[in-house]
Amino acid sequence: MSKLKVLYKAKSPRPIEVDIIAIDGLNPEPQGAEQGNSGYPLINWLLEERILSSTRSSTLPRHLPARISKYTWEANKFVDDSDSWFDTEATIFLKKIRGMRQRTSTTKLPIIFVASCFGGLLLAKALVLAYGWHSSIAQRNTLDLTKGIIFLSTPFRAPIGIPAAQYRLIVKSLLGIKTTSDSLLRVFEVKPDDGDKLTNAFAEVASHRDIDISFFYASEKSGISNGARILWSDCRPAAEMALNMFGPVREAVLVSEYSACLGEERWPKLQLKVRHSQLTKFWEQQDEGFRPVSTLIMAMIDKHVPRPDPMDSLRTRLRLIVESLRFQDVNARFETIGAADEEAFAWLLPKNNRAVVPPSMADHARRLRDWLQPEQEANNVFWISGKPGSGKSTFMKVLVHCLGEWTPFIEDNGAILLHHFFFLLGQPTQRSRKGMLCTLLYQLLDHLLREGALDMVDQVLRGMPSPKPLQFHDWTEHDVENLLCEGLSLIGCRRRIYACIDALDEFDATKFGLDSILNLVTKLREIPGMRMIISSRPEKELQRYFEHVPGIPIQDVTATEIHSYAFDKLSPMLENKAELASTLANRMVSKAEGVFLWVTLVVTALLSDIEAGVTPEALQKALDSFPEDMAQLYQSIWTRQNHDNEKDRQEAAMYLRLLITADERFKNTPGLCFRYWLWQTDESDIPDEVIQDDSKRSTYRSELASGATKSKVWCY
Incomplete structure (x- = not known):
């Protein structure tokens, strides 16, 4: 049964200014409660108004001027887009939308569609019908007011050489949605045309209309083994085609980037690092999957809906650009560093000058605090050095927290704190120059946006390349470096900026060498108002670079803690x-x-x-x-x-020597008689009576070594 349900609408006195209509896709049977990154159950944002309309969201305004609806239909019955049943479903879909808008006198509102999986095929079919010669005025009105579409992993195009109808049924079956054997055989035994009429027709409609379209594709693999077994029993030709497409695997990306994204350059192609079944399931507003979708929705609203406050539009536009600087696992290293005992470092940056500093730490505390003072201009780099495993990253994490608390006491206007933690074993972005640049620029602009300094952010971003980036991979290292230096220079003349860079030695220098990151550090430290605290191993090249800067050897800081632990x-x-x-x-x-x-x-x-x-x-x-x-x-x-070291061998020799002495002293004492033989490694020296009598073979054997010579002792 098809149904259009309103999930959220703007509350009075603000009017509804846009319709956001989400179209459901396939609905596989759940395989148990899915868990999010935090361990909490994943939430379908199409069903939870609090996700899109939350006042805590960083990407959506406090009062969203929209009506959010969800359209459910019997997607599991889908067989072929050329079926009359599918035409009827598309017609019903258009009627439901028209009816809701007529009842509420909102027929002139712009529409933004968010279509998941096969729901995208239904939307494409409906808009093609509305574009046709025989469409009604109401249908054409819906098409005319469609201003934005977000497709979530819709199987538009089949792999080359495979008919689209067959490919879509394979995707459906591998997701665990059963199709009747008769329907499968009808599609696979009577081979349809290789061309996909629906996709081609929709591409033509979209190219002739001013519709903002973005395509997302799921990049994580989905489990397909259960669906493959069912498909094998229901339709052998379909199962064989699936085997040729994906191979004999348990998991596969069912809808690839090629399949989910149409080819025109003006239509963005965006990645979601989720499985196909999690396209619309996120556990919070900051979820890496939800963020790009919600940000894109707001960008479409800003473009097509008149906004009463021009600053809201500017804020959203800037936020969209700033969010594109974030990359997967941007905070992973920082968050995985073990929770340190911050009380152990309370002496480092106390909130007031009356805090007690351990006598052994007084010089280090004074050196760091003096360096942090605004009037100190002699050197704007502070070096934390230490061997691998010495706790540099833990110390730097505590330092970030302490600076966040202490900077208001340093300067009346408040310093800006940035940080980046390199991680050699992480993703390429976690150990790259671009990763550091994007992290620092994101944190700088995000801080200014949260302060409401929109004009300053806008001024920094005027130097952006054109077209404007929408995703992390759109940025070039050169462009990010220029914007970061421009932003730091603009802010640095007004207020202090602290940047904590951890594990500089874990920068991947295999391609450009360590000089490339050291040259960047030199460039940043020359910016007025910039202060950098950098940690690394004391490698020779780094020692030469930091030779004349103040710092703290980490072993001096951790000495007290190490002594306490050991004692x-x-x-x-x-x-x-x-x-x-x-x-x-x-x-x-x-x-x-x-x-x-x-x-x-x-x-x-x-x-x-x-x-x-x-x-x-x-x-x-x-x-x-x-x-x-x-x-x-x-x-x-x-x-x-x-048991193969010198100490143990010496102890064994001592015990054997005691054994020999005891035998000499107590050989006439009943019950204290020991027999032994000593010989070199040549076993020809073993006494005959030991060789001949198995019962006399050793109950104890030990090897003694002195240099290359070994002696063997048999006792019984």
Whole structure:
């Protein structure tokens, strides 16, 4: 049963200025509750007015001047777009829209359609009918007032060489929507024309009309194994064609970019990183899938609906451009860094000058605070250095939070805080020059938009290329760099800007070399008002670059925490030996050089030795034997676990020596008689009685090594 349901409409006194009509697509049976990124159930925004109309949304105005409706139809019955049934469905669709608009005296409102999957085919069919010679005045009116269309992964075009009708039924079946065997056989046994009349007719209509059209395609793979099994039992030709199209796989992208997007250059082709079944399901307004769709809707409203406040239109236009700078996983590295104990770094940037600073940290705290003072102009770069695993990223994350709280105390007009965290193991954008540029420019412009400084954002973006970018991949590195430098120069003469750049050494220098990112740092630090806090490993080229800038070696900052951790772990196991625990902890601070991971591994190894009952002297020797290099440390721990190091061999030799001595002293004592033989690696020296009598073979065997010579001991 077809139904047009109103989900939301603008509340009085603001009038409805646009109709947003969402058209449902296929409706596969749910395979259990789908979960969003946060673990909460995904929400179908077509059913939840709070998603589109929320006052908390950053991309939609507080009072959306629209009526949002959803059209449901029996899409699961779709077989072929040339069927008379489909013509009837398209005609009913147009009548439902006309009826709603006539009843509410809103027949002159512009219309924006959002059509999902096969709902896009229904919309295309309806607009083709409205364009035809035999259409009614009401149908032509709907076409004339259609100002924008967003298609969500609609299977317009089939792969080359495959009829569109057959391709669409395969997509439908693999999504788990059953089609009767008779219908499948009718389409697959009587081969239709290779040409797709519906797609071609709609493309002609759209090209002759002033309609803003955007095509989205789902890029994530969908599970197809269940649908493939059903298709194989219902229609062998269809199953064989599906196998040729997608191969013998469990998951596939059912509607590719080619299939979902028509070819004209003026129509944007946009990606959604979701599965086909999640095209309209998002869990919040900031969802990476919902953001581009909602932003595009607002851009269409701004273009085609007269707005009473010109600033709203400007704000939305600027927001659309700024959002295109965001890329997938832009904050992933920052968010995955473990939550640090911020109290441990409270001395760093206290909210007031009365905070207690540990004596050992006083010099570092003073150095950083002095550098942050507005009157300090000697050097605008501060370097946090440290070995891998020393906690530089954790420290930088705490620093970002602290600066966000402390900057209002530094300057009356408030500083702007930017940050970028490189991540070598992440996506290419997370370790690239363009990724850093886009992150900093996005944060700068987003900050200004939230402050309401629209004129300043507009001034920065006047240098944009034409046509204006709508997605991240539309931006070139050169254009972003120019806009960022222009924006920083414009803002820097009015207020201070702090940029925290973490893990500079994780920049991917394989293509352009480390000089390319260092040259960018040099360019940014020359901008008036710019301050940069940069963390990296102390690699030679970076040491030379930062040689004359103030900074903090991270091992100095973490020394107190490392000592506390080691002492707290060891002291309970070393009862009444607090001095020994403190000595070991001090030694670890010296050897660790700030690498907290090194400390945790060594403490674990020492605890095992304590449980085994080793002496204090042996503990200190064991600690001294651990290499400071992480790779060598792992090898050392592995060797210890396999009992093949010098300390264990020495202990084994000592026990055997005691055994020999005991045999000499107590050989006449009943019950204390030991027999043993020592021989070199040549097994010809094994005593005959041991070789001949299996019962006398070893109950204990140990290998001793001294250089390349090994001795073997058999005892029974």
